[in-house]
Amino acid sequence: MTLVAAFLTDTMRAIAFLSRLRVPARFFEGDDGRMGRTVRAFPVAGLLITLPASLVFALSLALDADPLLAALLALGAQTLVTGALHEDGLADAADGLGGGRTRGHALDIMKDSRVGTYGVIALVLTLALRAVAIADLADHLSAAGCALALLAIAALSRASMVWHWSQLAPARETGVAAGAGQPQPVAVTVALATGVVLAALLLLAAGVTLMAALIAFAAFAVTVPLWTRYVRKRISGHTGDTIGATQQLAETALLVALAIFA
Structure with missing residues (x-):
């Protein structure tokens, strides 16, 4: 398999892992479910997964829709594509880490499918912040620029998942994250490099000022390590929920x- 074909296979597997989009079965021939190499394609997969939402936002603005309405439509389209996968992780992580008295108690809460007070608050706050922030982009960028900015954030926030994943051992012996294995060091480097480069190019193409882009990167660089440090302190490892929450927190921060600064 050539390098291009291998990366395409990883991208398709990453799309299937991160969304509800159907991927042809041929891309899973010989797949053992391990994500060690596949994570390198998370930024590109995130960009493709977010493409429908970015188009919905740009088209809504072009049709003179209110920016907040356009933002909510874009978030709705994104939720349909991803199945609210990362939002579910955020809610479970907030419930477990917020309500868990001990490491074991926190992990037990995170396994519970019910959503508690911490989870609801986390979802409401992040959805509200994302919606208002996306709407605000329309005051600074063209419709096409807004779409490109959303794609940039999608790529970089998926790279954050890989970094968080690589920094912590599995908190449980079983579960989605444990079964998927640890990211390969080379794959982590590729994911981070791809996410940063794609985000930088897309933000500049969107018309975002260099200063605003640098501040957004700084917010990302502070949020993700602080979250990872907190998770390490509370449960000494990652779970699928904390990985998903990382994406949501990174996206919100960006x-x-x-x-604020665009």
Whole structure:
């Protein structure tokens, strides 16, 4: 298999892992479910997964829709594509880490499919912040620029998942994250490099000022390590929920920074 074909296979597997989009079965021939190499394609997969939402936002703005309405439509489209996978992780992580008295108690809460007070608050706050921040982009960028900015954030926030994943051992012996294995060091490097480069190019192409882009990167660089450090302190490892929560927190931090400084 050539390098291009291998990366395409990883991208398709990453799309299937991160969304509800159907991927042809041929891309899973010989697949053992391990994600060690596949994670390198997370930024590209995230960009493709977010493409429908970015188009919905740009088209809504072009049709003179209110920016907040356009933002909510874009978030709705994104939720349909991803099945609210990362939002579910955020809610479970907030419930477990917020309500768990001990490491074991926190992990037990995170396994519970019910959503508690911490989870609801986390979802409401992040959805509200994302919606308002996305709407605010329309005051600074063209419709096409807004779409490109959303794609940039999608790529970089998926790279954050890989970094968080690589920094912590599995908190449980079983589960989605444990079964998927640890990211390969080379794959982590590729994911981070791809996410940063794609985000930088897309933000600049969107018309975001260099200063605003640098501040957004700084917000990202602070949020993700602090979250990872907190998770390590509370449960000494990652779970699928904390990985998903990482994406949500990274996306929110990037959007808020751009909304304020773009």
